[in-house]
Amino acid sequence: xxxxxxxxxxxxxFSSDGGIKPLNIEWVDGRKFAIDRVKFVERKPCLSGGVxxxxxxxxxxxxxxxxxxxxxxxxxxxxKEFL
Amino acid sequence: xxxxxxxxxxxxxxxxxxLKHPECKGVPVxxxxxVEDRHxxxxxxxxxxxxxxxxxxxxxxxxxxxxxxxxxxxxxFSSYIKVSEAxxxxxxxxxxxxxSFGIDECWLDVTDSLKIFGSGEEIAQKIRxxxxxxxxxxxxVGVSYNKIFAKLGSDMKKPxxxxxxxxxNFKQTVWKLPAEDLLYVGKSTKTKLNSIGVHTIxxxxxxxxxxxxxxxxxWGKTLYRFANGFDDTPVAGxxxxxxxxxxxxxxxxxxxxxxxxEVKTLILLLSESVASRLRESGLGRATTIKLSVTDNALKTxxxxxxxxxxxxxxTDIAKIAYKLFYQLYxxxxxxRGIGVAVSNFTLGTEQLSIDTDIIKDGKKDRLExxxxxxxxxxxxxSLQRARILQDPRLAETDIIGGHTVNPKTNVCGNDEI
Numbered sequence: 333x334x335x336x337x338x339x340x341x342x343x344x345x346f347s348s349d350g351g352i353k354p355l356n357i358e359w360v361d362g363r364k365f366a367i368d369r370v371k372f373v374e375r376k377p378c379l380s381g382g383v384x385x386x387x388x389x390x391x392x393x394x395x396x397x398x399x400x401x402x403x404x405x406x407x408x409x410x411x412k413e414f415l
Numbered sequence: 416x417x418x419x420x421x422x423x424x425x426x427x428x429x430x431x432x433x434l435k436h437p438e439c440k441g442v443p444v445x446x447x448x449x450v451e452d453r454h455x456x457x458x459x460x461x462x463x464x465x466x467x468x469x470x471x472x473x474x475x476x477x478x479x480x481x482x483x484x485x486x487x488x489x490x491x492f493s494s495y496i497k498v499s500e501a502x503x504x505x506x507x508x509x510x511x512x513x514x515s516f517g518i519d520e521c522w523l524d525v526t527d528s529l530k531i532f533g534s535g536e537e538i539a540q541k542i543r544x545x546x547x548x549x550x551x552x553x554x555x556v557g558v559s560y561n562k563i564f565a566k567l568g569s570d571m572k573k574p575x576x577x578x579x580x581x582x583x584n585f586k587q588t589v590w591k592l593p594a595e596d597l598l599y600v601g602k603s604t605k606t607k608l609n610s611i612g613v614h615t616i617x618x619x620x621x622x623x624x625x626x627x628x629x630x631x632x633x634w635g636k637t638l639y640r641f642a643n644g645f646d647d648t649p650v651a652g653x654x655x656x657x658x659x660x661x662x663x664x665x666x667x668x669x670x671x672x673x674x675x676x677e678v679k680t681l682i683l684l685l686s687e688s689v690a691s692r693l694r695e696s697g698l699g700r701a702t703t704i705k706l707s708v709t710d711n712a713l714k715t716x717x718x719x720x721x722x723x724x725x726x727x728x729x730t731d732i733a734k735i736a737y738k739l740f741y742q743l744y745x746x747x748x749x750x751r752g753i754g755v756a757v758s759n760f761t762l763g764t765e766q767l768s769i770d771t772d773i774i775k776d777g778k779k780d781r782l783e784x785x786x787x788x789x790x791x792x793x794x795x796x797s798l799q800r801a802r803i804l805q806d807p808r809l810a811e812t813d814i815i816g817g818h819t820v821n822p823k824t825n826v827c828g829n830d831e832i
Contacts, residue, residue, distance in 0.1 A: 334437075334438055335437075374549070375501070375549045375550070376548070376549060376551075377434055377549075377550060377551025379437060380437065381434065381435050381436050381437045381438070382434070382435060383431065383434055383435060383494045383497060383498060384497060384498065384501055384550065
């Protein structure tokens with residue numbers, strides 16, 4: 333199964349003791365999704381390819397989703413199954 | 416008894432490329448240098464490419480002949496360094512005594528961590544799982560009571576495995592291996608050993624030490640110790656690694672060089688990188704400058720000189736390197752590659768000679784430091800010498816930001832193949 337990256341706009345909060353927390357993301361069609369909770373942040377390989385992305389396990393609309401942060405380019409992406 | 420781990424990242428460059436291009440899983444993959452710049456040799460390959468007989472070091476067209484579907488990626492050293500550092504971070508959770516051996520291998524002395532994290536094998540398994548889960552590459556770990564057996568252990572089972580070699584089982588495991596598997600046994604040593612009927616590591620261990628010394632000199636003694644598991648070399652952790660003894664850069668040009676002007680440009684480019692790294696290292700100034708030249712028949716020449724007035728500016732290093740080149744090279748063949756290295760550092764204190772022009776020298780120094788500052792802020796290509804800009808292809812080469820390996824603890828290398 334192949335996956336593609338979809339880069340998204342994100343509104344984030346930078347905490348005073350370091351660290352970034354995404355608050356909401358904007359889908360390509362303009363819809364906005366609030367992030368209710370960040371469950372954990374860890375370094376995990378992603379399925380769509382990339383070196384050392386940071387994976388945020390988040391709860392959005394009652395569902396658990398993965399949101400990835402690419403440090404070099406400072407951007408966020410989600411993965412979509414590619415048929 | 417110590418507990419030493421040797422950890423070896425499997426098919427490292429190829430594995431990182433697969434992280435970036437997961438769609439190529441299940442396809443033979445190789446990483447190679449830039450073909451147009453004549454670095455077009457296989458630097459690494461995945462297991463599948465290996466099964467087609469693709470070998471590291473062979474030229475791309477040779478590899479393609481063996482494996483038509485071979486997918487190649489150009490080397491992306493900055494990613495490899497990033498992953499290597501992340502892996503080191505994982506090692507750092509278990510011990511601070513880590514010695515790198517190249518970009519993808521490390522020795523870890525975990526003797527003092529056993530009480531916290533469990534046995535050597537348990538630590539090895541934890542490291543293996545953490546690297547696989549967090550980074551996505553696999554590692555082979557050898558666990559033993561000395562560095563040599565640990566390294567042999569990491570070569571035994573690949574990929575993604577842990578091998579334990581104890582004083583009780585080394586005769587059954589290590590001694591069966593061919594002599595050339597032992598560290599430092601190269602082609603010529605192997606031939607010499609074979610000539611007296613020594614073929615395996617066990618043969619080395621059971622041969623009389625005096626016979627080995629007679630055959631190989633001092634190395635005979637070392638190999639005897641290695642084979643019997645008597646090696647007690649410490650894992651050279653951070654403190655030792657900091658004592659860098661030389662800083663050098665070398666580069667194979669994308670074309671053969673036929674005249675001194677072309678060589679001068681390359682020397683200048685290398686001197687700039689060496690000088691900048693020297694200034695950054697805080698080792699003071701260098702008193703010895705070494706030049707190495709490789710001709711297009713791959714024969715290497717070298718010459719070094721110790722100067723009266725220690726220096727850390729690119730202009731000075733380049734000037735001396737030009738002189739060395741004049742003395743050294745007779746232009747029997749065109750030049751393929753050049754290397755510039757400096758050593759014998761003043762470590763911050765130095766003797767001024769009576770005729771030192773402090774003001775002029777200070778100016779030169781400040782100028783180059785300012786250049787360093789600009790490059791640090793805006794990138795290594797932001798400010799370049801006119802001479803180097805004449806050759807656009809060379810001007811694009813980023814030596815400082817390129818591939819850094821520390822194959823020995825006392826050498827700080829930054830070589831491009």
